[in-house]
Amino acid sequence: MRATLLYQAGDIRVEDVSDPKLQQPTDAVVRIVAGCVCGSDLWPYKSAPLTDTPRHMGHEFIGVVEETGTEVTTVRSGDLVVVPFTYSDGTCENCRRGLTTSCRHGGAWGVGGLDGGQGEAARIPWADGTLVKLPVGEDSELLPDLLTLSDVLCTGYHAARTAGVQAGDTVTVIGDGAVGLSAVISAKLLGAERIILMGRHTQRTDLGREFGATDVVAGRGQDGVEAVRELTGGFGTDQVLECVGLKDALLQAAGVVRDGGVISRVGAPQYPEVPFGFPEFLRNITLTGGVAPARAYIDELMPHILNGDIHPGRVFDRTVPLDQVAEGYRLMNDREALKVLVRP
Amino acid sequence: MRATLLYQAGDIRVEDVSDPKLQQPTDAVVRIVAGCVCGSDLWPYKSAPLTDTPRHMGHEFIGVVEETGTEVTTVRSGDLVVVPFTYSDGTCENCRRGLTTSCRHGGAWGVGGLDGGQGEAARIPWADGTLVKLPVGEDSELLPDLLTLSDVLCTGYHAARTAGVQAGDTVTVIGDGAVGLSAVISAKLLGAERIILMGRHTQRTDLGREFGATDVVAGRGQDGVEAVRELTGGFGTDQVLECVGLKDALLQAAGVVRDGGVISRVGAPQYPEVPFGFPEFLRNITLTGGVAPARAYIDELMPHILNGDIHPGRVFDRTVPLDQVAEGYRLMNDREALKVLVRP
Numbered sequence: 001m002r003a004t005l006l007y008q009a010g011d012i013r014v015e016d017v018s019d020p021k022l023q024q025p026t027d028a029v030v031r032i033v034a035g036c037v038c039g040s041d042l043w044p045y046k047s048a049p050l051t052d053t054p055r056h057m058g059h060e061f062i063g064v065v066e067e068t069g070t071e072v073t074t075v076r077s078g079d080l081v082v083v084p085f086t087y088s089d090g091t092c093e094n095c096r097r098g099l100t101t102s103c104r105h106g107g108a109w110g111v112g113g114l115d116g117g118q119g120e121a122a123r124i125p126w127a128d129g130t131l132v133k134l135p136v137g138e139d140s141e142l143l144p145d146l147l148t149l150s151d152v153l154c155t156g157y158h159a160a161r162t163a164g165v166q167a168g169d170t171v172t173v174i175g176d177g178a179v180g181l182s183a184v185i186s187a188k189l190l191g192a193e194r195i196i197l198m199g200r201h202t203q204r205t206d207l208g209r210e211f212g213a214t215d216v217v218a219g220r221g222q223d224g225v226e227a228v229r230e231l232t233g234g235f236g237t238d239q240v241l242e243c244v245g246l247k248d249a250l251l252q253a254a255g256v257v258r259d260g261g262v263i264s265r266v267g268a269p270q271y272p273e274v275p276f277g278f279p280e281f282l283r284n285i286t287l288t289g290g291v292a293p294a295r296a297y298i299d300e301l302m303p304h305i306l307n308g309d310i311h312p313g314r315v316f317d318r319t320v321p322l323d324q325v326a327e328g329y330r331l332m333n334d335r336e337a338l339k340v341l342v343r344p
Numbered sequence: 345m346r347a348t349l350l351y352q353a354g355d356i357r358v359e360d361v362s363d364p365k366l367q368q369p370t371d372a373v374v375r376i377v378a379g380c381v382c383g384s385d386l387w388p389y390k391s392a393p394l395t396d397t398p399r400h401m402g403h404e405f406i407g408v409v410e411e412t413g414t415e416v417t418t419v420r421s422g423d424l425v426v427v428p429f430t431y432s433d434g435t436c437e438n439c440r441r442g443l444t445t446s447c448r449h450g451g452a453w454g455v456g457g458l459d460g461g462q463g464e465a466a467r468i469p470w471a472d473g474t475l476v477k478l479p480v481g482e483d484s485e486l487l488p489d490l491l492t493l494s495d496v497l498c499t500g501y502h503a504a505r506t507a508g509v510q511a512g513d514t515v516t517v518i519g520d521g522a523v524g525l526s527a528v529i530s531a532k533l534l535g536a537e538r539i540i541l542m543g544r545h546t547q548r549t550d551l552g553r554e555f556g557a558t559d560v561v562a563g564r565g566q567d568g569v570e571a572v573r574e575l576t577g578g579f580g581t582d583q584v585l586e587c588v589g590l591k592d593a594l595l596q597a598a599g600v601v602r603d604g605g606v607i608s609r610v611g612a613p614q615y616p617e618v619p620f621g622f623p624e625f626l627r628n629i630t631l632t633g634g635v636a637p638a639r640a641y642i643d644e645l646m647p648h649i650l651n652g653d654i655h656p657g658r659v660f661d662r663t664v665p666l667d668q669v670a671e672g673y674r675l676m677n678d679r680e681a682l683k684v685l686v687r688p
């Protein structure tokens with residue numbers, strides 16, 4: 001089959017790799033119908049050193065089950081399924097608590113001999129724990145929306161949930177990428193009354209307004225902080241959803257959060273330390289969030305997509321065929337595209 | 345009047361200073377009946393540079409109201425009161441939310457011309473917002489217990505509350521100082537089933553056991569982490585109450601907290617940055633806590649003392665008269681005393 005490989009920064013190739021095969025009785029094999037490029041794929045795309053053992057890319061995908069191992073009971077051949085961005089057994093103590101990203105037998109796509117999600121097919125370990133059947137056909141117009149259940153919508157939702165967003169709250173979302181926009185959708189779903197979106201790209205913040213942002217602040221750093229404080233009577237907001245992953249964004253979050261408030265970070269941290277010393281201690285700031293246990297949120301979020309309440313798939317503003325996936329990376333890296341859908 | 349002044353590291357003097365007088369109609373003046381030395385007093389005691397304008401020390405005290413301004417309505421002359429370690433107006437938006445430490449008109453004792461709590465008397469700004477009347481006399485045997493409402497008990501309780509300790513939880517407390525022991529009391533009050541106290545001083549951890557600790561781990565660093573993991577089936581605990589304030593204690597907290605768990609820090613951070621980067625993000629660790637809004641907890645905690653449910657005053661293992669307060673500092677700094685009560 002064909003799959004996307006990263007050889008070094010900027011060097012994305014689509015090559016023949018071995019076809020996935022069942023290895024364990026708990027495995028399934030899926031033929032991939034739709035995948036996409038994640039903001040987090042851009043970190044290695046920008047910086048990976050040259051290697052002989054290229055990285056298998058992609059971790060968000062929808063597919064059709066082709067084969068299942070003898071112990072798989074919840075999906076079967078022909079089912080359309082969404083695949084969360086980590087696999088998990090669904091039965092360990094962490095999975096039972098909803099923290100599927102800390103599954104004792106779980107892991108990430110594209111590493112340790114596993115396929116990535118930007119390819120034609122993938123072996124799925126722990127198919128029962130990992131896969132969620134979709135009640136639509138593979139030609140459904142909802143496919144882009146449902147694809148966001150794999151990662152980006154659940155990641156934005158994780159920010160809002162762990163921050164404790166409730167009806168009537170005022171929330172700041174930092175970042176107008178696909179995760180930030182998903183956080184806007186999520187804050188609105190949870191009843192936030194006011195959602196201040198911090199971002200500089202008008203096309204994206206316009207979509208953010210359609211998703212539910214009530215205010216947009218284009219300023220960054222101290223300017224941005226002052227603008228949010230001005231909007232909130234000097235206090236800042238109860239919750240800040242940090243959807244970037246850079247230290248500057250975290251500092252901005254600390255600047256706009258209200259004393260006693262919560263910062264939830266879901267952008268993969270590109271820093272080893274958090275600048276939370278004595279001043280933030282005096283202000284009683286909480287830092288929460290982390291990698292989203294997408295699997296645990298899918299059952300809760302899918303109905304909102306099927307009902308047409310939310311249209312998170314609008315974050316996909318480009319679609320490329322698999323053999324042009326390198327162009328998809330370039331478009332996202334150069335900010336010409338917000339999020340790129342890949343059709344094998 | 346006489347008051348405690350710090351001129352430089354190790355140089356504590358009791359000197360004559362001007363008597364406190366009402367300055368605002370919202371002020372009160374109290375004669376101090378009991379004060380004490382706080383672990384946080386030891387940071388300047390260890391490190392303060394020489395100065396001509398010495399620091400007025402002490403921020404935990406009980407006193408008798410001597411005079412009140414014309415607008416004070418909740419206390420009057422002769423009332424015995426406990427004084428939280430910060431003053432607050434009780435009416436601003438932050439106070440109304442219970443975050444009295446972020447009061448818009450509040451502040452700390454001993455700075456900006458205010459008296460400290462290790463002296464004979466003090467002017468109290470915002471007396472209505474700050475003071476809490478005690479329903480006992482100044483000769484009550486409960487005075488040491490009630491004095492802990494000023495700071496140390498409320499600080500331990502803040503750790504347990506912000507960590508979300510609930511009935512049945514397993515909690516780690518890091519630090520066997522007076523705050524750590526108060527955190528043990530608090531975790532037990534909130535229903536924790538298992539309380540693992542990490543500390544090396546047998547006399548203190550023995551008191552911790554009497555307060556409710558079910559396990560004591562004397563090991564530190566990796567040894568300590570492994571011991572707690574062994575006690576918890578490899579998982580670590582849901583909550584960790586970090587009652588030290590050093591970076592090593594925070595690293596230890598990250599080592600013993602369960603994936604998806606909460607670290608609450610109430611030891612004043614002696615570090616500018618928190619080592620919470622990508623690994624802690626992957627584990628979904630929450631960092632909460634901060635300086636305790638003691639005033640907001642006093643009404644809730646006082647009945648437990650009056651009923652005899654808890655005896656937090658047992659953390660005071662020495663009492664010194666005011667003119668020997670320097671010896672009190674030395675005893676605590678040399679770990680010969682756990683916490684020193686000061687009688688003016």
